[in-house]
Amino acid sequence: xxxxxxxxxxxxxxxxxxxxxxxxxxxxxxxxxxxxxxxxxxxxxxxxxxxxxxxxxxxxxxxxxxxxxxxxxxxxxxxxxxxxxxxxxxxxxxxxxxxxxxxxxxxxxxxxxxxxxxxxxxxxxxxxxxxxxxxxxxxxxxxxxxxxxxxxxxxxxxxxxxxxxxxxxxxxxxxxxxxxxxxxxxxxxxxxxxxxxxxxxxxxxxxxxxxxxxxxxxxxxxxxxxxxxxxxxxxxxxxxxxxxxxxxxxxxxxxxxxxxxxxxxxxxxxxxxxxxxxxxxxxxxxxxxxxxxxxxxxxxxxxxxxxxxxxxxxxxxxxxxxxxxxxxxx
Numbered sequence: 001x002x003x004x005x006x007x008x009x010x011x012x013x014x015x016x017x018x019x020x021x022x023x024x025x026x027x028x029x030x031x032x033x034x035x036x037x038x039x040x041x042x043x044x045x046x047x048x049x050x051x052x053x054x055x056x057x058x059x060x061x062x063x064x065x066x067x068x069x070x071x072x073x074x075x076x077x078x079x080x081x082x083x084x085x086x087x088x089x090x091x092x093x094x095x096x097x098x099x100x101x102x103x104x105x106x107x108x109x110x111x112x113x114x115x116x117x118x119x120x121x122x123x124x125x126x127x128x129x130x131x132x133x134x135x136x137x138x139x140x141x142x143x144x145x146x147x148x149x150x151x152x153x154x155x156x157x158x159x160x161x162x163x164x165x166x167x168x169x170x171x172x173x174x175x176x177x178x179x180x181x182x183x184x185x186x187x188x189x190x191x192x193x194x195x196x197x198x199x200x201x202x203x204x205x206x207x208x209x210x211x212x213x214x215x216x217x218x219x220x221x222x223x224x225x226x227x228x229x230x231x232x233x234x235x236x237x238x239x240x241x242x243x244x245x246x247x248x249x250x251x252x253x254x255x256x257x258x259x260x261x262x263x264x265x266x267x268x269x270x271x272x273x274x275x276x277x278x279x280x281x282x283x284x285x286x287x288x289x290x291x292x293x294x295x296x297x298x299x300x301x302x303x304x305x306x307x308x309x310x311x312x313x314x315x316x317x318x319x320x321x322x323x324x325x326x327x328x329x330x
Contacts, residue, residue, distance in 0.1 A: 006224030028238035041068030063088035071122035096170035117158040124159035162202035295320035
């Protein structure tokens with residue numbers, strides 16, 4: 001099995017990184033590694049699989065993130081994901097929501113490294129694609145030094161192919177999921193020390209990274225960088241991934257070109273019964289900071305939700321953006 005290039009990844013984000021969002025992101029970067037929203041093993045095994053797991057071939061390489069703790073269920077769900085064509089199976093050991101804690105998956109599993117390792121081993125036996133883990137540096141009163149080393153060494157011994165580390169603790173008692181994204185202090189140095197301790201294991205850093213310039217700094221210490229909210233809210237950043245991180249030509253020089261290239265996909269999805277707003281809700285930040293961006297967002301928000309809305313809504317919205325200002329911002 002060839003180890004993938006993890007240099008740049010877009011984080012799995014609930015309610016955000018669905019199949020439409022991933023197509024949009026893929027149009028801007030051929031090299032980014034994309035991740036699905038977290039899907040629970042129970043949903044994968046018993047739910048509507050095409051609705052939950054279906055994706056467009058253009059999205060490759062794309063990983064399926066699973067939430068769960070039962071090794072047998074993880075193995076079954078991983079096998080289903082591989083059969084659907086996902087290039088990687090990622091286990092969530094970092095989500096701090098109450099629903100996740102109650103279901104015994106996500107960040108609460110940081111306290112059960114042996115169980116996580118058992119799940120990883122079961123998935124490795126079930127699939128041929130890489131199996132990876134996304135975790136925090138610790139939870140609640142855990143000391144991040146032994147806590148992160150313990151979970152990392154356990155899952156690596158079980159066969160994990162890479163480890164993605166959100167460089168914050170998760171406080172399961174006292175902070176909301178939203179607060180857990182901002183309040184616990186970032187500790188990038190802790191992730192750097194993990195990489196130094198595990199030189200042969202791909203380590204990807206995540207958490208609070210807001211630009212490709214910051215990503216380049218992190219890549220001096222780790223194998224990969226994962227952007228989350230910065231990639232979603234300011235997707236124009238992805239236009240420079242190829243040139244800034246891989247030394248390759250950009251796919252598009254203009255966000256208008258990206259959205260124009262997306263029109264056939266949108267038309268096809270609408271013909272399949274998808275409502276326009278389900279796609280365009282991911283595009284509202286496309287022109288952030290450019291003259292006409294507010295009018296673009298307003299047009300999409302007001303017209304995109306209407307019954308029968310089609311690609312002309314997006315075309316008309318793009319016409320609100322000043323071409324000269326867009327060129328100056330490029």
